[in-house]
């Protein structure tokens with residue numbers, strides 16, 4: 001199959017490209033940086049400027065599936081203009097892809113849009129499945145709801161829409177694991193806030209196979225991409241410290257300190273989402289438990 005990927009140069013995208021190439025797929029990708037057009041071996045790069053709504057439309061030639069990952073990082077300091085960029089980079093990019101399919105001849109049958117478990121409202125007790133309509137009222141909740149709405153319109157042009165609510169992605173290099181590991185390896189590890197908040201995570205290898213599964217099974221609808229066993233922040237901190245062979249000496253970092261340090265962004269680390277992966281029948285996770293995932297990654 002020929003697959004068009006946006007955000008292919010990012011953390012998830014690079015792993016996904018490697019995996020899909022290994023399965024024999026052909027990859028086109030869209031990048032917002034001209035100099036990145038030749039950056040991914042064995043793939044064809046195309047330029048787009050989301051703000052100006054410019055796209056090299058030859059990117060869709062022969063393509064039957066689109067995977068839309070592009071979006072400004074949510075883990076950079078939020079201010080009013082950057083918050084706008086976080087939303088626009090996702091919504092305006094979906095719109096540009098939609099207009100392209102609407103106005104040009106194409107063979108695209110499935111649009112798979114990244115989303116995030118940040119859509120679910122903070123709760124220590126609820127286990128969220130894809131049918132839940134209890135959405136977060138925080139900034140991340142707003143981002144994800146607008147992002148998902150921007151994906152829904154593809155069904156108007158007879159393209160199957162899949163929304164993948166991704167949990168915290170664990171990788172060997174970069175991403176959340178690196179950030180969580182750093183203070184622990186330096187001997188300053190501590191649980192965050194109450195420590196009771198659930199973190200629903202997924203190993204990068206399972207995530208890329210998850211995308212591949214959605215493509216080959218031609219799925220449609222909303223799917224949570226999380227491992228079957230979420231952990232609380234305290235459990236995660238303990239497991240990480242054990243794996244890093246470091247003691248945990250400090251008390252929990254109170255939420256008000258996190259608010260002072262991170263501003264509104266503290267919601268990323270303090271909000272709790274216990275998310276179920278039961279819907280995706282037939283998909284086998286290689287890493288079901290955090291301990292197994294970290295043994296592989298650390």
Ligand SMILES: NC(=O)c1ccc[n+]([C@@H]2O[C@H](COP(=O)([O-])OP(=O)(O)OC[C@H]3O[C@@H](n4cnc5c(N)ncnc54)[C@H](OP(=O)(O)O)[C@@H]3O)[C@@H](O)[C@H]2O)c1
Nearest residue numbers: 007009010011012031032069070071072089114116166169
């Ligand atoms: N990593 C996680 O734990 C996680 C969890 C839940 C959801 N997600 C979502 O999954 C997607 C992929 O995640 P990731 O970790 O791979 O993200 P990433 O490493 O930040 O990469 C995102 C890609 O989006 C493009 N991009 C960045 N800023 C942009 C902007 N202002 N306008 C247009 N394009 C822009 C970039 O590609 P070019 O520079 O080539 O254009 C970049 O490589 C993201 O949308 C993210 O929000 C990730």
